[in-house]
Amino acid sequence: MNLKFNVNGPPGFCVDYIQALQRVDSGLLFKGLDEALPLTRIESDLAAERIDLFFALMKTRERVARFGFVETPALYNVRHRVAVRADDAVNVQGFDDIRALGGNGIILATRATGCESFLAEQPGLTVDAGATDDLRNLRKLLSGRGRFFYHADVTLRHCIEAEGAQARVRILPAVFHADSQLLAHAPGLAPERLARVVAAMRTLELSGAAARLRTAYGLT
Template sequence: MRNQTTALQCALLACTLAGAHAQALDVRVAAQETLEPKWIHDGERLSGICPDVMAAIERIEPRLHFTGFHRASRSLSAIETGLDTGALDAACGLVSSPRRLAIGQPVGKPLYPVRHHLAVRRNDPVTIESEADLARLGDLVTTQRSPVFTERLREAGVRIDDATDDNRVNVRKILAGHGRFAYVNDLTLRYLIRTEGWQDRVRVLPVVLGDEPTYFWVGHKADPALAPLLGAALDKLKASGELDRIYARWSDAP
């Protein structure tokens, strides 16, 4: 009986210590450059899907506090490096890749889907059914650097211009005659067409060349308490419909 009591006391003490350890976690996150409306930079104001998701997480899980993303934006490769070195604890809204699985883990339910489309000039009658069609045509495709989607195009033999991560610049390039296609995720593409007034200048081809869920990622060097807390919070937000409401709100944002 004494042994059982001692074991129970030890278990309760372990739970208490674990709870105290998880009472307050500062989660270092970096905003991603030029990927609206996932992150929208308007002077000193920062908004978008990821800021809304993080605010929702903090409301239902007060032990988590996200820091750092207001200070400076980083490229996707710099965010991956931050997770790898431990300079960042987490990253919002990334698809899976071998590189990311080596340096971190996706937690909780998916945040939202990402689908990649091709944009062309409005008067271009071209039709595309696959990456193989793009490769056969041989026309230049502007796209942001990505270790997931862009490399797939390269492997298929598609000519790529990924000199900039700025999707707005990549669409402007094809409008100026530099390249025939812009390869952009549907959320960002719809946002840019609305905000830039490109409805009469840009046509989005119906083919979907990439379709994957995005997740919140936690680096392997982050506090061990972070992944379960963050995953549980995201599961609750998904079950309540809040994640879907955030995505829907920014899908139609002006």
């Protein structure tokens, strides 16, 4: 099967997860891990059935209209949080606190992500979703072109570490939303092919292998 995985997630997790699936069922043959594409391209290819599977994606109304999701088991769970510059003393507990900041509360979001879709449903926020790359948004935050960078906690941590910005950026403790990263599939994928993948995923859950893998990557 043709597939892609989420290169913006924890480095190595999805590859290790896929390899674990193949150890459970050696008949599962995947290809496509050697090419990284923009998320918008991956969604387009998935909807057009040029690829069969995508590890891993947040479920949104827009995406459900284009392709399918396997909700159980989830690959891992995420919490939506915000990163701010380390020298900014701001401390918000929720969206109301950000709204109260007015023009001083610009939120950076990465275009075409589930986080951007969720923010679009929240009234009264000033959102800048011009960047299509997470690291670009982090750099925009550091340069003062936004006050908050909103994303899944695991992605924020990965970006900060990749940029070597641990001393310049902090992630606030407030959780704005909880969600799961799921397996997405092409709308016309044969049910028996999908069922075989899901069966292997459930075996990983029952054996505890999936939980051990999540723990190894600091996930839940």
